[in-house]
Amino acid sequence: MKKKKIVVFSGSGMSAESGLKTFRDSGGLWEEYRIEEVATPEAWASNPSLVLEFYNKRRAQAHTALPNSAHHAIAKLEIEYDVQVITQNVDDLHERAGSTRVLHLHGELDKVRSILNPSFIQKMNGKPIELGDICDQGGQLRPHIVWFGEEVPAMDEAIEIVNNSDVLIVIGTSLQVYPAAGLVYALQESCHGFYIDPNAREAELPSNFHSISSTASEGIQQIIQEKLL
Numbered sequence: 001m002k003k004k005k006i007v008v009f010s011g012s013g014m015s016a017e018s019g020l021k022t023f024r025d026s027g028g029l030w031e032e033y034r035i036e037e038v039a040t041p042e043a044w045a046s047n048p049s050l051v052l053e054f055y056n057k058r059r060a061q062a063h064t065a066l067p068n069s070a071h072h073a074i075a076k077l078e079i080e081y082d083v084q085v086i087t088q089n090v091d092d093l094h095e096r097a098g099s100t101r102v103l104h105l106h107g108e109l110d111k112v113r114s115i116l117n118p119s120f121i122q123k124m125n126g127k128p129i130e131l132g133d134i135c136d137q138g139g140q141l142r143p144h145i146v147w148f149g150e151e152v153p154a155m156d157e158a159i160e161i162v163n164n165s166d167v168l169i170v171i172g173t174s175l176q177v178y179p180a181a182g183l184v185y186a187l188q189e190s191c192h193g194f195y196i197d198p199n200a201r202e203a204e205l206p207s208n209f210h211s212i213s214s215t216a217s218e219g220i221q222q223i224i225q226e227k228l229l
Contacts, residue, residue, distance in 0.1 A: 003080070005084070006083045006169065007167070010088065010216075013174075014093070014171055015065070017070060018067060019065055038055075039051075040148050041149055048131060051142075052131065055109065055145065056128035059109050059110060059124060059127075059128065062090075062091040067094075067097035070217040071097035072097045073217070084161050086161060088177065090106055092110055103154055105158060106180075107143070108145075109144075111144035113144045114142075116135065122141070155179050165188075166191055167191060169220070173197065174197070190208075193209040193210070194210050195209050196215075196220065198215060201213050
C-alpha cells in the first residue's frame with residue numbers, strides 16, 4: 001500500500017525548544033546583532049571577522065543542543081508515512097533525531113564552503129571558522145548559509161515537494177520570511193495543511209489549513225494523538 005506523503009515545513013520555533021534562540025522573539029539573536037552587520041553579502045564584504053564571530057557562536061551553541069520531542073515525533077512519522085522535512089533552520093537537529101530526508105532552505109550551520117569554489121563544502125563538527133581558513137584553491141571559507149539578499153537555491157525543489165504532498169505540517173515558523181513563507185500556497189487545494197505556532201490564529205492562511213496555537217512539541221503531539229493525519 002502506498003504511504004501518504006507528509007511534508008513538514010519547520011522554522012526556528014522548532015529549535016527554540018532545544019534552547020536555540022529564535023530571530024524575532026524577545027531575547028532573540030537579532031537583538032544582539034544587526035542583520036545588516038552579520039547576515040548579508042555586504043556584511044561579509046565589509047567585516048568578515050564579525051560575520052564569522054556571529055556564526056561561530058551559533059555553531060557552537062547548535063553543536064551542544066539536543067533534538068526535542070517535536071524533532072523525535074517527526075522522525076517517528078517515517079514508520080507509517082512517506083515523510084519529507086523542509087526546514088528554514090540551519091541546525092541539524094532534525095537529522096540527529098532520525099529524520100532521513102531533510103531539505104535545508106537556508107543552508108547548514110555546521111558546513112562551510114569556499115568563496116572561490118561553491119562546490120567545496122566541508123563539515124565543521126562544531127568547530128569555528130577563522131580568517132585564513134582556506135580551501136586547497138586558496139579561497140576563504142565562509143558559512144554555508146543563505147544570507148539575506150541571496151537566492152534560495154533549494155526553493156524550486158521545495159515547491160515541487162509541497163505540490164506533490166498529501167499533507168503539509170507547518171511548524172514553528174512566523175511565515176514572515178520569503179520566499180520560504182510562500183510554500184503554504186504550493187499545497188494543492190484538495191490536500192490538508194496544519195499550521196502549528198503559538199500565534200497561529202493570527203496568520204492568514206489558505207482555506208485548507210487548520211491552525212493549532214501551541215508550541216511545536218504540543219502541536220505535533222495533538223496531530224498524532226487525535227489521528228488527524
